[in-house]
Amino acid sequence: MAQARETGTLGKLMVLLDLVTHADTPLRFTDILARAGQPRGTLHRQLSHLVEEGLLELDGDGRYAPGLRLLDFAARSWARNEFRLVAEPHLSELQQATGETVHLGVLRGQSIIYLDKVEGRQPVRMYSQIGNASPCYCTGVGKAALSLLSRETLVDLLAGLSFTSFTASTHASAETLAAEIREIAEQGYAFDREEHEAGIRCVAAPVWSEDRTFIGGISVTGPAYRLSMELLRQWAVPVQLAAARIMEGMRVRLGPRR
Amino acid sequence: MAQARETGTLGKLMVLLDLVTHADTPLRFTDILARAGQPRGTLHRQLSHLVEEGLLELDGDGRYAPGLRLLDFAARSWARNEFRLVAEPHLSELQQATGETVHLGVLRGQSIIYLDKVEGRQPVRMYSQIGNASPCYCTGVGKAALSLLSRETLVDLLAGLSFTSFTASTHASAETLAAEIREIAEQGYAFDREEHEAGIRCVAAPVWSEDRTFIGGISVTGPAYRLSMELLRQWAVPVQLAAARIMEGMRVRLGPRR
DNA sequence: GCTGATGTTCCATTATTTGGAACTTAATTT
DNA sequence: AAATTAAGTTCCAAATAATGGAACATCAGC
Numbered sequence: 001m002a003q004a005r006e007t008g009t010l011g012k013l014m015v016l017l018d019l020v021t022h023a024d025t026p027l028r029f030t031d032i033l034a035r036a037g038q039p040r041g042t043l044h045r046q047l048s049h050l051v052e053e054g055l056l057e058l059d060g061d062g063r064y065a066p067g068l069r070l071l072d073f074a075a076r077s078w079a080r081n082e083f084r085l086v087a088e089p090h091l092s093e094l095q096q097a098t099g100e101t102v103h104l105g106v107l108r109g110q111s112i113i114y115l116d117k118v119e120g121r122q123p124v125r126m127y128s129q130i131g132n133a134s135p136c137y138c139t140g141v142g143k144a145a146l147s148l149l150s151r152e153t154l155v156d157l158l159a160g161l162s163f164t165s166f167t168a169s170t171h172a173s174a175e176t177l178a179a180e181i182r183e184i185a186e187q188g189y190a191f192d193r194e195e196h197e198a199g200i201r202c203v204a205a206p207v208w209s210e211d212r213t214f215i216g217g218i219s220v221t222g223p224a225y226r227l228s229m230e231l232l233r234q235w236a237v238p239v240q241l242a243a244a245r246i247m248e249g250m251r252v253r254l255g256p257r258r
Numbered sequence: 259m260a261q262a263r264e265t266g267t268l269g270k271l272m273v274l275l276d277l278v279t280h281a282d283t284p285l286r287f288t289d290i291l292a293r294a295g296q297p298r299g300t301l302h303r304q305l306s307h308l309v310e311e312g313l314l315e316l317d318g319d320g321r322y323a324p325g326l327r328l329l330d331f332a333a334r335s336w337a338r339n340e341f342r343l344v345a346e347p348h349l350s351e352l353q354q355a356t357g358e359t360v361h362l363g364v365l366r367g368q369s370i371i372y373l374d375k376v377e378g379r380q381p382v383r384m385y386s387q388i389g390n391a392s393p394c395y396c397t398g399v400g401k402a403a404l405s406l407l408s409r410e411t412l413v414d415l416l417a418g419l420s421f422t423s424f425t426a427s428t429h430a431s432a433e434t435l436a437a438e439i440r441e442i443a444e445q446g447y448a449f450d451r452e453e454h455e456a457g458i459r460c461v462a463a464p465v466w467s468e469d470r471t472f473i474g475g476i477s478v479t480g481p482a483y484r485l486s487m488e489l490l491r492q493w494a495v496p497v498q499l500a501a502a503r504i505m506e507g508m509r510v511r512l513g514p515r516r
Numbered sequence: 517g518c519t520g521a522t523g524t525t526c527c528a529t530t531a532t533t534t535g536g537a538a539c540t541t542a543a544t545t546t
Numbered sequence: 547a548a549a550t551t552a553a554g555t556t557c558c559a560a561a562t563a564a565t566g567g568a569a570c571a572t573c574a575g576c
Contacts, residue, residue, distance in 0.1 A: 009267040009532070009564070010307050021334040029523060039566045044524065046564090049268050054366070060469045062523075066335030068364065068371050074332030075389030076279040077324030106326065108312070113326050131333030211318045267533070267563065287554060297535045302555065304533090320554080517576105524571065533562065538555105545550070 012038075016046055020056055021070075026063035074131065083214045084115045086249040087207070091118045091218065094242045098220050098235060100227065104207075105141035106216035108133070110161060112142045115216075137161055137177050138170045140192035140204030144217035146177075147184040148206050154181065170195045189236040191229070192219070199224050203232040205243040209250045218243055270296075274304055275313055279328075284321035332389065341472045342373045344507040345465070349376045349476065352500045356478050356493060358485065362465075363399035364474035366391070368419060370400045373474075395419055395435050396428045398450035398462030402475035404435075405442040406464050412439065428453045447494040449487070450477070457482050461490040463501040467508045476501055 019035055020027055033043055047064060050056040054069030078084065087104050095102045095118040104116040111133035136142030136157075146154060158174040171177040184190040184206075192202040204219035220235055277293055278285055291301055305322060308314040312327030336342065345362050353360045353376040363370040369391035394400030394415075404412060416432040429435040442448045442464075450460040462477035478493055 008307060010271055010311055012564095013268055014311050014313075017331065021331050025338075030521085033522095040523080041525080041566055041568090042564075048524095049266060053268055053272050055272075057471075059471055066331065066338065068335065068339075068366055068373075070328065070332045070335045071371060071373075071389035072391045073275065073279050073324065074328045077326070077328045078389075080283075080324065081326075108326055113329060115326075115329075131329035131336075133330045213317055270533095288552085291553095298554080299535055299537085299556080300533075519576080520574095522571100522573080524569105526569080527567105528565105529567105530565070531562105532564075534558105534560080536558100538557080540553100540555070542553070543551085546548085 013046055013050060016043075017050060017055055017066075020064050021066045026059060026065040028061075028063055032064065078115070078130070081115060082253065083209070083216070083250065086253055087218070087246045088116060090242045090245045090249070091116060094218070094220060094238060095119070097238055100220050100222040103141060103202075103219045103221060104216065105134075105139070105145070105219075106214050107136060107142070107145040110136055110157060112136050112139055112145065112216070114141075134196065135164070137163060138166055138192070138195040140190050140202040140219040140221070141217040143177075143181060143184055143190040143192070144204040144206040144219070145215050146181050147190065148208050148215050154178070166196050167194055167198045169193050187236075188240055190217070191232060192221075193229070194224060201227045201229070201232060203235050203239055205236070205240045207243045207246050209247070214250070218246070271304055271308060274301075275308060275324075278314055278322050279324045284317060284323040286319075286321055290322065336373070336389070339373060340511065341467070341474070341508065344511055345476070345504045346374060348500045348503045348507070349374060352476070352478060352496065353377070355496055358478050358480040361399060361460075361477045361479060362474065363392075363397070363403070363477075364472050365394060365400070365403040368394055368415060370394050370397055370403065370474070372399075392454065393422070395421060396424055396450070396453040398448050398460040398477040398479070399475040401435075401439060401442055401448040401450070402462040402464040402477070403473050404439050405448065406466050406473050412436070424454050425452055425456045427451050445494075446498055448475070449490060450479075451487070452482055459485050459487070459490060461493050461497055463494070463498045465501045465504050467505070472508070476504070 016032070016036060019032065023031075029044070029047070032047070033040060036043055038046065047056065047058075051058050051064075051067070054067045056064050057067045058064055083106065084104060091102045091104055102118045103114055105112040105114045112135070113133050114130050117130055134142065136146055146157070149157065158178060161174065161177075163170070163172050165172055171180070180190075188205065190204045190206075192200070192204070194201055200221060201224045202219045202221035204217045206215075206217045208215050218239060220232075220239055274290070274294060277290065281289075287302070287305070290305070291298060294301055296304065305314065305316075309316050309322075309325070312325045314322050315325045316322055341364065342362065349360045349362055360376045361372055362374040363372045370393070371391050372388050375388055392400065394404055404415070407415065416436060419432065419435075421428070421430050421432075423430055429438070438448075446463065448462045448464075450458070450462070452459055458479060459482045460477045460479035462475045464473075464475045466473050476497060478490075478497055
């Protein structure tokens with residue numbers, strides 16, 4: 001999960017922040033002490049600094065939870081993201097056309113970070129999904145993104161993966177995954193056959209910016225009982241079309257050939 | 259905006275992160291240099307560290323933008339926020355009852371940070387508003403929150419405010435604001451009479467947790483042409499009721515008397 | 517009032533950050 | 547095309563901040 005050096009003042013603090021934000025529940029000082037492998041004095045000061053800065057919050061019971069300042073940072077990051085801004089209308093259109101949930105995600109390291117989500121019905125679970133980092137090897141968007149990588153980059157990335165079997169159909173080895181990615185690269189679209197979550201399928205297409213700042217994809221997702229593989233295959237075309245429009249929008253926005 | 263010391267390695271880096279995330283557009287190295295008041299060498303290394311950690315991103319044109327890792331942190335912070343989790347059903351109910359947009363916000367320093375938003379119609383602008391820091395002196399939620407503070411705390415906070423006149427009716431001095439806040443404290447609800455944005459009104463009620471971890475409020479917001487002051491006054495009661503239910507939920511959840 | 521568990525502070529040592537200057541690269545002008 | 551200026555990057559001795567072991571609090575339960 002950690003994507004950088006863990007040395008230097010900032011690096012160490014970010015490891016801590018990761019630890020606390022990724023926990024399921026607020027952590028006591030001792031919980032963190034056990035997991036962080038830092039001396040007590042050091043850890044205490046580090047946590048104090050994070051709290052001072054509003055990155056963590058310390059409740060009345062001495063438990064540490066993610067701080068609200070993180071929200072402020074993220075809201076701005078999200079609102080201004082060019083990729084998302086360009087993609088948004090096309091995502092809505094795709095949602096309208098299919099009636100199912102549409103996602104936009106980008107590859108960051110070994111994870112897919114979801115930048116946007118358009119749902120048809122109901123009071124949307126805001127933030128739910130958005131911002132979440134999901135594995136690249138078992139999501140439609142992830143596999144579509146991987147199909148864009150050069151052979152060498154892909155090999156390096158696959159080598160670093162550890163495969164968790166979320167369902168019976170999750171890829172469990174770099175070999176089978178690599179084979180599917182070759183296929184996806186040829187076809188131009190990818191499926192998620194209930195690989196991340198049982199009962200959930202999707203069809204995805206890769207999206208990239210010419211300068212390769214963004215390597216990602218879009219997908220249409222829904223319950224397996226409603227989305228036959230047959231239907232998903234039919235949707236591959238509109239999904240690819242939407243992807244093409246997003247890329248055209250990026251080209252116009254950022255200027256050609258950068 | 260900065261809410262803490264600006265010394266220490268982390269403090270200085272957070273000032274930078276603030277600077278870049280609050281800008282309207284990605285910044286070049288030189289832009290940041292001019293605003294940060296750091297020596298070139300120092301600034302360069304600081305930015306490099308932030309980029310290494312994924313907190314900032316450096317695009318092909320040498321411009322710094324907020325990094326996507328911020329989204330990941332925030333998504334978790336938001337998803338787990340107890341206040342939001344407890345409030346959510348009551349916000350939806352209030353939205354149903356009024357048909358207008360409902361907000362939940364907490365006071366952090368001099369700002370209101372919006373934790374949730376429930377809209378009735380249309381594909382929601384996700385993140386729009388959520389996570390955003392707004393001034394406390396010209397929002398319904400803000401004034402409701404201020405009415406909860408002790409006299410001393412309030413005086414200190416008001417002393418530090420600088421009043422920007424967003425509209426003709428925005429409070430322009432601590433005196434008029436203090437007077438209204440006294441009134442709000444008695445009544446138990448607050449209005450925003452187009453003080454933050456022309457044509458937008460709201461009615462808000464304060465919400466707090468017993469341990470004072472959360473000092474905030476909820477509001478029903480809408481266009482002035484649809485929401486007469488008369489109507490808002492009628493809604494004060496259901497808003498206060500929803501606020502009471504949220505507080506009860508918090509009491510149960512966190513346990514009484516902490 | 518003792519005991520163990522948890523959390524906080526202290527300070528000499530150690531590691532990191534600092535910042536001025538030198539250096540490289542890109543853009544603009546002559 | 548050469549000269550000039552601006553923009554970005556690297557270096558390293560000096561200044562600063564972080565480290566971590568131990569001593570010091572605090573508190574719940576016995």
